[in-house]
Amino acid sequence: GAGVSQSPRYKVAKRGQDVALRCDPISGHVSLFWYQQALGQGPEFLTYFQNEAQLDKSGLPSDRFFAERPEGSVSTLKIQRTQQEDSAVYLCASSLFDRDYGYTFGSGTRLTVV
């Protein structure tokens, strides 16, 4: 597609519920990133994929967070047993090749855990 598409735009989850957030990157983009942005803060890195390989997951805050990109295109970020501190905007970004820092970001999914 023309841009990075994320769904849903908004998600309200009850504490303890599992959620799945979807990212559809720009077609042909090799690199895909997930970032977490808390209110009033800059984006914080979560994980990175090069095609289908998850090469860096050092930013995932706990083992409740899991990401996949099985066919090297669409990616899903899953959060199990959500907690209030998981409330944030989750941003997906893609770039054409490795070390291309000119990311294109999606509009994000705003997750609110109640």
Next chain:
Amino acid sequence: GQQLNQSPQSMFIQEGEDVSMNCTSSSIFNTWLWYKQDPGEGPVLLIALYKAGELTSNGRLTAQFGITRKDSFLNISASIPSDVGIYFCAGPRNGANNLFFGTGTRLTVIP
């Protein structure tokens, strides 16, 4: 660890005024990027800088890569209402393929 501090935290300016903001780091960066984020949207890349001392323009925006490689500056000339938003500096983490973002400068332009 790496930290990017941006100042000022927020700015209120009159339309037509010039704007300056900066970003400082406790460690060296080899690439500096400036992004703008509108409410409800993801950040959009404005300018990328790859060399110490480099000065790059994009329309009314000018950014500089500091000589020490520990700072960068962004200037906006003749501000207009659509310049409103949050401006982030960013740089690659050491040895990693992801970006570290600053704390942001929130710009408000008063018509």
